[in-house]
Structure formats: C-alpha cells, structure tokens
Amino acid sequence: MEFVESYTVELKRELNQDFKKEIIALANSDGGEIFVGVDKDGTPVGITDTEATMERIGNMIRDGIRPDLTAYTSIETVSVNEVSIIRVAVMRGIKRPYHLTDKGLKPTGVFVRHGVSSVPASEELIRQMLRDSDCLAFDKSRCVNQELTFEYAENYFAESGIKFEENNKRTLGLIDTDGYYTNAALLLSDQCEHSIKCAVYEGIGKTEFKARQEFTGSILKQMNDAYEYINVYNNQNSTFDKLKRVEHYDYPLYAVREALLNSVVHRDYDYSGSILVNIYDNRIEFVSIGGLVKGITVKDIMGGVSQPRNTVIANVFYRLKLIESYGTGIMRIIEAYNGCAMQPSFVPAPASFVTTLPNTHYYADSELSDAEKVMSLFETKNEITRKDVEAVLNCSKFAAIGVINELLAEGKIAKIGAARAVRYRRS
Numbered sequence: 001m002e003f004v005e006s007y008t009v010e011l012k013r014e015l016n017q018d019f020k021k022e023i024i025a026l027a028n029s030d031g032g033e034i035f036v037g038v039d040k041d042g043t044p045v046g047i048t049d050t051e052a053t054m055e056r057i058g059n060m061i062r063d064g065i066r067p068d069l070t071a072y073t074s075i076e077t078v079s080v081n082e083v084s085i086i087r088v089a090v091m092r093g094i095k096r097p098y099h100l101t102d103k104g105l106k107p108t109g110v111f112v113r114h115g116v117s118s119v120p121a122s123e124e125l126i127r128q129m130l131r132d133s134d135c136l137a138f139d140k141s142r143c144v145n146q147e148l149t150f151e152y153a154e155n156y157f158a159e160s161g162i163k164f165e166e167n168n169k170r171t172l173g174l175i176d177t178d179g180y181y182t183n184a185a186l187l188l189s190d191q192c193e194h195s196i197k198c199a200v201y202e203g204i205g206k207t208e209f210k211a212r213q214e215f216t217g218s219i220l221k222q223m224n225d226a227y228e229y230i231n232v233y234n235n236q237n238s239t240f241d242k243l244k245r246v247e248h249y250d251y252p253l254y255a256v257r258e259a260l261l262n263s264v265v266h267r268d269y270d271y272s273g274s275i276l277v278n279i280y281d282n283r284i285e286f287v288s289i290g291g292l293v294k295g296i297t298v299k300d301i302m303g304g305v306s307q308p309r310n311t312v313i314a315n316v317f318y319r320l321k322l323i324e325s326y327g328t329g330i331m332r333i334i335e336a337y338n339g340c341a342m343q344p345s346f347v348p349a350p351a352s353f354v355t356t357l358p359n360t361h362y363y364a365d366s367e368l369s370d371a372e373k374v375m376s377l378f379e380t381k382n383e384i385t386r387k388d389v390e391a392v393l394n395c396s397k398f399a400a401i402g403v404i405n406e407l408l409a410e411g412k413i414a415k416i417g418a419a420r421a422v423r424y425r426r427s
Contacts, residue, residue, distance in 0.1 A: 001080050003042040005116045008032030013039050015053055018118075020064045020100060025111040025118035026090040027069055027098045028129065032113070035078075037085035046083030053086055064102075067095045067178050095178070097121060097129040104146045105130075105180075138269045139184035139312040140173060148181050148189035152218040160320050172319070173312040184312035187219045187269065194219070194269060196226045198277040200233060204379060205280075214274070219313075220320075223264050226277060230256055233279050237361050250359045251284060252336035255344065259355045261322060262329045263288040265314050271351070282362040283379055286355040292348045301330050301346070333357070341391040345380040356380045370395075370403050375412065375426070383416065383423040 005011050009032055010022045019034070026032040036057070037047040047053050054075050061069055072091040077084050103109025107120040110129075121129070123144065130141050150164065157164035169175045174185035186192060196215045202208040213229055215222040234256065237248045263275045268290025276287035292298070293307045306328075308314040317323045333344050333355070342358035358380055368376065373392050377384045389400040404424065407413045413424045 001078075003035055003038045003044070005040070006032075007113050007115060010034045010116075010118070011038045011040055011042065012036045013045060014047075015056060019057070020060050021111050022118050023061060023069065023073065023088070023090055024065060024098045024100065025113045027072060027093040028096050028111065028121065029092065029113040031090050031092040034088040034090065035085055036088065037083065044080045044083050044085055047086055050077045050084050050086060057086070057088060064100060065098055066101050067093075067098065069093060069098060094133060096133040097126050105142070105144045137310065137312075139182060139187065139310040140176075141183050142176060142178075142180040143183050143186040145186060145191055146181055148185055148191055150185075150189055150218070152190060152221045153188045156218075156220045156320070162319060172316055174316075182312065183269065184310070184316070187313060188316065190217055192216070192218055192222070193272070194222075195274045196222045196264075196277065197274045198226055198229050198279065200279045201281075203280065204282045204376070206278075219264055223260060227257065227260055230260070230277060230279065230284065235361075248360070250361050251357050252360070255333045255336035255357050256284070258329045258333045258336075259284075259286045259344075259357060261317070262286070262355065263353075265317055265323065266290075266309055266353070268309060268351075280379075282359050282376060284357045284359075286357075288353045288355075289351065291350050291353055298346055298348055302334075304328065304331055341394060342377075342380070343391075347382075371407055371412075374403055374407060378426045383425050385423055 003009070003011055008026070008030060010026070012019065012022070012034060015036055019036075022034055026034070036053065038044050054077070057075055061073055069090075072093050074089045076087050078087045079085075097105060097110045099105055099109040105126055107123060107126070110121040110126050111118045112121045112125065113119075126144055130144070154164050162168075166175065169185065172184075174182055174188065176182055181189075187194070198213045198215070199209060200211040202210050215225040215229070231253070234253070235250045237250075260277075263277075263286045267275055267288040271289045273289045275289065276285070278285040278287065290309065292301070293309050296305060296307050314323070323329065330346060337343055337358075337360075340358075340360050342360065342362075344358065345354075345356045347354045347356070356379075370393050374384075374389050377388055377392060381388070386397065386400050386404065389395075389404060390397060393400060393403065404413070407424075408415060411427055414427045416423045416425055
C-alpha cells in the first residue's frame with residue numbers, strides 16, 4: 001500500500017492534539033482518510049499500542065468535536081509491511097460546520113481542507129456552511145456566536161410574565177435540537193449584530209440632517225429605543241370637543257408602533273444592513289431590508305395574507321403580545337389613518353420594503369398653495385387620482401379638476417389612462 005498526502009488523505013506519524021483538527025477539516029470538506037503510524041514521506045512506522053491509540057481517537061471524536069461525528073467516522077487497525085497502523089475514515093458530515101468543542105463556531109475552532117493542509121475556515125465560510133447544511137430560514141439556523149448573553153431580553157420577558165429559562169428557550173426555537181443557539185437567539189441577545197438607524201431631516205428632502213441616532217443591542221431594546229426616539233418628533237396638536245381637550249399626534253401612535261414592528265419582524269436578516277427610519281417634516285419612512293417573501297404581493301398583504309420570513313421571531317413577538325396575530329399589521333396602520341386626507345403607502349422593492357406614514361397635520365397647517373399640496377402627494381405615491389386631490393385639499397370634484405388642469409398645463413404632471421381609470425404621475 002502506498003501512502004501519499006492529498007486533499008482527502010492525511011498522514012500522521014503519531015497521535016497529537018492536531019488530530020481533532022484533521023478530522024474536522026475532512027468532515028467539513030469532502031471526507032477522506034487519516035493514517036496514524038505513517039511518516040510524512042509515506043513510510044509506515046507503526047503504532048506500538050494500537051488498542052490504546054484507537055481508544056484515544058474515539059474519545060477525541062466523542063468529547064472534542066461537535067456536533068457528534070461518531071456516525072460519520074470509523075476506526076480500524078491495518079497491517080502494512082509487518083507493522084500495525086490505524087486508519088480513520090471520515091465521511092463528509094451533514095451538520096457542518098463541525099468544530100472543536102472548546103472553541104465553538106469560530107475560525108479557531110472550525111477547519112477545512114485546502115490542498116494537503118487543514119486550515120481555519122473564515123467567518124463567511126462558516127456562515128455559508130451553516131446555510132448550506134441547515135437549509136433553514138435565518139432565524140432557525142445555528143448561530144456562529146455561541147457566547148450570547150440575554151440581560152435585556154431576560155428583563156423584558158420577566159416584565160411580560162413569561163419565563164426565559166433554558167427549556168423555554170428550546171420551546172421558543174432559540175436553542176436547537178443539538179443544543180446550539182439559533183440566529184433567533186442572536187437577534188434577541190445583547191450581542192445582536194444588526195441595528196436600527198434613525199435620521200431626522202430638515203424639510204421634506206434629504207439635503208440637510210437635523211439629527212441621527214443608531215440603536216443597537218437586542219432587537220427588543222432597539223425597537224423600544226427607536227420608538228421613543230421617533231415619538232420625540234411626533235408632535236401633539238390640541239382641539240376641543242365642547243369643553244373636552246383632545247390631543248392629536250402628527251402620526252397615529254398605533255401606526256408608528258405597527259410600522260416599526262413590521263420592519264423588525266419581517267426584515268431579511270441575511271443582509272447586514274440596518275433598518276432605516278427617515279423622519280421628514282411631512283412623513284416618516286420605515287425602510288426594512290429585504291423585499292416581500294417570494295410569491296407574496298402588496299395586494300396580498302393589503303388583504304391580510306401573511307407569510308412571516310422569520311417565523312421564530314414572529315412567534316416570540318406573539319408570545320410577548322407585541323403582535324396580536326399574523327397579517328394584521330398593514331391593516332391596522334391603514335385603520336389608524338381612517339378619516340385622514342393623506343394615507344400611508346407601502347412600496348416593495350427587490351431588496352427592501354418601504355412603509356411611509358404621512359404627517360396628518362403637515363398639509364392642514366402649512367402655507368403651501370393648493371398646487372404644492374397636490375405635488376406633495378408624490379412624496380408617498382407614484383400615481384394619484386382625482387379623489388386623492390379632493391382629500392388633500394378638502395375640496396369639491398370641480399375644484400380638484402381645476403388644480404389638476406393647472407398642473408397639466410404647466411407640465412408638472414402627466415395624465416395616464418382614460419375615463420374612470422384616469423391617474424396622474426409626476427412629469
């Protein structure tokens with residue numbers, strides 16, 4: 001028998017601590033064989049006590065490597081040139097990445113084959129192996145970081161009257177069947193790698209910043225901090241119903257809450273970008289990373305259809321009573337604007353979803369001309385109708401037609417369609 005090191009063959013003169021690294025590398029790659037008792041030049045030198053060495057190898061596999069590789073390895077004694085060597089066969093595992101028990105899912109604990117060497121895997125390769133082997137949604141997959149803390153989440157669950165012990169974490173899907181933290185656990189942990197960024201602009205464009213803030217930590221903390229920050233800019237106006245004083249916010253509180261919740265629960269966490277909240281004088285935009293789930297349209301979600309991208313997180317939020325039932329968030333936002341001239345808009349893109357909440361007092365209190373108010377509709381809509389113009393101007397059909405004709409004559413808008421299907425776009 002000839003021994004030559006290759007991508008699938010490793011030669012070891014004797015057993016050492018690197019042996020676990022070689023097994024892991026083969027299991028994470030395409031499998032192979034390790035021969036113990038063979039020099040690097042291919043010369044069999046033999047093993048004195050094969051039984052004790054085989055026992056040590058078995059203990060290394062069982063105790064030093066996770067997940068369990070026992071079913072994917074075999075250990076046997078082979079006689080070559082009147083000496084005994086040990087052959088360890090390693091199959092490609094199905095729960096990659098395999099790693100050193102004491103190092104975890106880090107480059108210092110995960111190895112792959114590169115030529116005839118076993119080398120540390122990059123963090124990106126580790127994530128790719130997790131995605132490939134699990135075939136699961138992001139929040140159900142094993143987390144690369146297994147050293148998580150939950151100080152904020154523990155307090156949040158306690159205040160909600162819900163236990164947050166290890167068995168509860170398993171039930172919630174934060175710990176998988178192999179005892180690993182999932183990415184859902186990462187999102188709820190103090191080590192969460194994602195964030196929410198809020199920006200406040202002067203006027204209705206992006207020319208000048210007034211303030212900006214980034215919120216990090218558990219998504220529960222981010223959500224609460226961002227909600228409080230948004231409401232600093234959610235001004236109150238007062239009216240009187242007989243002797244009773246009635247407070248009205250620029251943005252319905254329920255709509256702000258639902259728009260923020262939707263952005264957190266339904267975003268695509270496979271992307272590293274932040275959720276963006278852009279606050280203007282006339283609107284707030286919630287930009288969630290990731291478009292609609294494949295097969296779902298805006299018409300579907302307007303009708304109450306829901307297909308959560310992050311089912312574990314959605315279930316956790318449901319248990320915490322942050323969401324009442326799936327598929328109702330958009331409808332609740334629309335209901336919060338009942339009777340308002342300006343209506344919220346929901347615009348999907350391939351890699352994002354934008355929810356825009358109009359300021360209910362901006363147009364009523366502003367000194368804009370009627371034509372300027374109509375043009376402002378295009379801040380939240382691609383197309384408008386005569387009914388939209390009537391609503392924003394609080395005017396009759398004939399007055400609305402007059403303003404529309406004025407804008408058409410000036411070339412500021414263009415007419416699309418005919419009869420009852422007539423719509424208008426910005427030129």
